[in-house]
Each structure stands twice: as C-alpha cells, then as structure tokens.
Amino acid sequence: MKNIEFINAGAGSGKTYFLSHKLAEVIMEDVCSAEEIIMTTFTEVAAAELQNKAHEALLEAGNQQQANLLASAVIGTVHSVALHLIQQYWQYLGIGVNLRVMPQEDTRFFLDQSLAFIPTPEELKKLDRLTALFDFQKGINEKDPDRWKNDLLDIIGKALSNRMENLEDSLNASLDELDRIFPDDQTWHIEKHLIENTLKSAHGILQDAVRIPANLTRRKTVETLVNLDGNFGIGDLLSLQTFLAKLTVDIAKKLPERDVILAKLASIESSPLFKDGLREYIRLVFDLAGRSMDRYQMYKKENKLIDFNDMEVLFLKLLENGQARKEISSRYKMVFVDEFQDCSPIQVEIFCKLSDLVKKSFWVGDPKQA
Numbered sequence: 001m002k003n004i005e006f007i008n009a010g011a012g013s014g015k016t017y018f019l020s021h022k023l024a025e026v027i028m029e030d031v032c033s034a035e036e037i038i039m040t041t042f043t044e045v046a047a048a049e050l051q052n053k054a055h056e057a058l059l060e061a062g063n064q065q066q067a068n069l070l071a072s073a074v075i076g077t078v079h080s081v082a083l084h085l086i087q088q089y090w091q092y093l094g095i096g097v098n099l100r101v102m103p104q105e106d107t108r109f110f111l112d113q114s115l116a117f118i119p120t121p122e123e124l125k126k127l128d129r130l131t132a133l134f135d136f137q138k139g140i141n142e143k144d145p146d147r148w149k150n151d152l153l154d155i156i157g158k159a160l161s162n163r164m165e166n167l168e169d170s171l172n173a174s175l176d177e178l179d180r181i182f183p184d185d186q187t188w189h190i191e192k193h194l195i196e197n198t199l200k201s202a203h204g205i206l207q208d209a210v211r212i213p214a215n216l217t218r219r220k221t222v223e224t225l226v227n228l229d230g231n232f233g234i235g236d237l238l239s240l241q242t243f244l245a246k247l248t249v250d251i252a253k254k255l256p257e258r259d260v261i262l263a264k265l266a267s268i269e270s271s272p273l274f275k276d277g278l279r280e281y282i283r284l285v286f287d288l289a290g291r292s293m294d295r296y297q298m299y300k301k302e303n304k305l306i307d308f309n310d311m312e313v314l315f316l317k318l319l320e321n322g323q324a325r326k327e328i329s330s331r332y333k334m335v336f337v338d339e340f341q342d343c344s345p346i347q348v349e350i351f352c353k354l355s356d357l358v359k360k361s362f363w364v365g366d367p368k369q370a
Contacts (some may be wrong), residue, residue: 003355007338007364016046018335019364020053027066031359032333034058035072038354040081041338045057047076050338074332076346079308082315083326092324093314110299111156113291115149124346125282132176135235146201148285155289155295160309161344167293177276180271190264194231194257195240198227202247205254217241234274241265270358284314312346329357340365 009015019039028033041047051070057066073206074084083101089096120126125147138144159167199222206219220241228236244258244265270273300306306314318324337343337351340363355361 003358004352004361004363007362009364009366015338016049016053016362019338020050021052022362023050023059024057024061024337024361026334027070028061028063032071033065036331036333037070037073037075038332038334038338038358039073039082039336039338040351042077042342044077046338047080051075065345078343078350079311080185082311082350084207085313086311086318089318089324089327091319093322095314096304098304100298100303100305101311101360102307104308106154107296107307108153110296111151111153111292114295115152115225115288116214118288118295123288126280126284130277130284133233133235134276134281135233135239137235148281148288152285152289152292155286156293159289159293160307163291163309163313163346167286167290174282174286175279178275178282182275183270184272185270187269188264188267188273190237190261192232194261195232196226196230196246198255198257198261199240200253201255203250210230218247221327234268234277237265237268241268312344312350316350316353319350319357325357328354333359334355335361337361337363338365339350 001160007018009018023037023039026032027037031090037132039050041050051073054068055067058064058070061224061264080258083099086095087097087099090099128145131145133149136144136147137149144356155167155170158164159170166171195208203219203222203226206216206222223245225232225236225240232240241262244252244262247258248254302312315364319328335354335358342365343351351361351363
C-alpha cells in the first residue's frame with residue numbers, strides 16, 4: 001500500500017472540489033495524462049460532477065488538449081469501472097466480449113419470483129406452522145406470515161455480496177450463535193393448567209373492571225389467549241408474559257400463580273419449544289436460500305448474464321492475471337477512490353491491487369462514517 005495516500009474528507013469538507021482539482025493538478029503537473037486516470041465514486045451523478053469540474057479546471061488553466069482527453073478517463077461507479085476494464089481485457093478472463101449486465105432490480109425480481117416455486121408444498125406447510133409458532137410481527141398487532149421470505153432474501157443478499165457459494169458454514173455459525181445466546185434447558189416445562197387457571201381468573205377480574213380503558217385492552221388479550229384452548233405458540237407465551245408483567249398491583253395480587261408463570265417465561269428462549277422450533281426454521285430458510293442461489297446462478301449462465309457481484313469477482317480475477325496486470329500498469333498511472341470508507345471487503349481488495357499497478361492512488365473518505 002506504499003502508493004496510497006489517504007485523504008480524510010467528510011461531508012461539507014469540500015471533497016468534490018478537492019478531488020476534481022487534485023485530478024486536474026496531477027494532469028497539469030505532467031504526473032499523468034487525462035486518459036491514464038481511473039476514478040471511482042458511489043453514484044454516476046457524483047462521477048459526472050467530478051468529471052465536469054475537473055474539465056472546467058483544466059479549461060481555466062488553458063489546457064484544452066487535456067480537457068478533451070478527460071473524456072477518455074475511466075470515471076464512474078465501482079461497477080461501471082469494473083465493467084469497462086472487464087470489456088477491455090476480456091480475453092484474459094476466458095469470457096465473451098458481449099457480456100450482458102443484469103440490473104439489480106432484475107436480480108431482486110428473479111429471486112422474488114423464485115420464492116413462488118422453490119419451496120415444496122410440504123415445506124410451505126412447515127413455514128406456516130413455524131410462523132404461527134413464533135407469531136412473527138411486522139408492526140403492533142400486525143402479523144407477518146411472509147417473514148421467512150425476507151429472511152431468505154437477506155441471506156441470499158449477504159451471500160452474493162460476500163462471494164459465498166456454500167451456505168453450510170453460515171448455517172452452522174447461526175446455529176452455534178443460537179446456542180451461545182440461549183443455552184439449552186431440557187428441563188424447562190410449564191404447566192398448561194397454571195396458565196389456563198390464571199387466564200380464567202384474570203378474565204373475571206377484568207370483566208368487573210371493564211370501565212377502565214386499559215382493562216378493556218387487557219381483557220381482549222386474555223380472551224385471545226383463552227380461545228387458543230391451551231395450544232400456545234412462542235408468540236402467545238411471550239404475549240402472556242407481557243400481559244402478566246404489566247398488570248397493576250391490585251390485579252396481580254389476585255392472581256397467586258402469576259409470579260410462578262413469569263419465572264418460567266423469563267427463560268422461555270432456552271426451552272425446547274423455542275430452540276427446536278427456531279433450529280428447524282433456520283435450517284429450512286438456509287436450505288431454501290441455497291437452492292434459490294443455485295437456480296439464480298444457472299439462470300445467469302444459461303442467459304450469459306453477469307450481475308454486480310460478478311463484476312467485482314471478475315474485476316478482482318482480472319487484477320490477479322499476470323498479463324492483464326502488465327497491460328493495466330502500462331495504460332493507467334493514477335487511481336482516485338472516493339468514499340473509501342463505504343467499500344466492501346472485495347472492493348478494498350480490488351483497489352489495493354489496482355493501486356499496486358499505478359504510480360499513485362488517492363483514497364478519499366471519512367473514517368468516522370465507516
């Protein structure tokens with residue numbers, strides 16, 4: 001990293017001015033020519049603004065030739081720069097020159113559509129059962145029956161962005177983390193008759209005190225739990241826990257088994273009911289995510305498509321090719337990296353390898369925002 005100069009520049013620090021004028025400065029000082037520059041930032045709008053301001057600075061300095069050559073500089077987002085160099089040196093990657101890029105919205109659409117037929121009918125029944133068991137919520141009193149879809153897409157997104165082809169290690173790490181946070185307690189048990197008796201007593205007490213608005217809400221909660229006839233899921237027991245914990249002192253005193261129930265519910269996350277159900281849910285969602293990823297990769301291969309993650313992988317592969325490194329090193333002399341604090345691990349690796357091939361690199365960003 002001997003060629004890299006880090007520039008600390010946060011919001012409002014004149015970063016755009018610095019970058020555009022630094023670019024013009026290295027050109028005016030004959031460190032490099034305009035077409036020998038690579039610059040990356042995080043939006044095409046920002047890239048266009050930087051290029052325009054550098055163009056203006058060169059014109060103001062009276063250097064019309066270099067201002068015109070600036071159009072040949074490689075300035076854009078990480079992915080547009082990656083695509084430019086991949087298409088320029090495609091022969092070293094063993095791929096065709098006419099690559100088609102799959103837009104990010106198409107990736108999300110494809111994966112969303114896959115969820116309609118990746119799970120088998122039996123797996124959908126399992127998901128319905130587990131969703132009911134945990135009573136997933138996405139808002140106050142708003143159930144979330146599709147929670148598994150968001151969890152699955154989240155797994156896929158992280159796997160694709162981190163170049164993970166096999167999810168087994170992540171699955172095992174998730175299960176280990178579950179055990180670390182909630183140690184198993186195979187002795188955990190709660191008597192249903194305690195709950196049913198307490199709910200019956202609470203219902204009677206609240207019925208007599210219904211004129212108080214808060215008690216009306218509590219009564220509705222009790223009625224919902226009573227109607228389950230003892231078939232309590234994790235979400236129901238957590239709802240019961242909240243209900244009992246928030247009772248006023250005068251009502252709580254009339255429910256002698258309340259403290260016993262609360263003591264048991266305090267460790268429900270270590271119960272077999274909770275742990276076994278969550279393990280089953282985690283394993284199933286990871287399995288569906290793996291199959292969805294396999295289908296997605298096959299679709300791209302069959303249609304000769306690459307997505308944004310593929311661009312990064314191919315760019316890195318290009319920078320590891322001996323002949324490509326020689327040609328890039330002879331073609332480009334200066335690299336500018338904007339917003340480096342927002343770079344992903346693979347992007348940092350890309351910029352490190354790219355910086356090794358040029359005379360000088362400027363990495364501009366705000367470490368405080370990293």
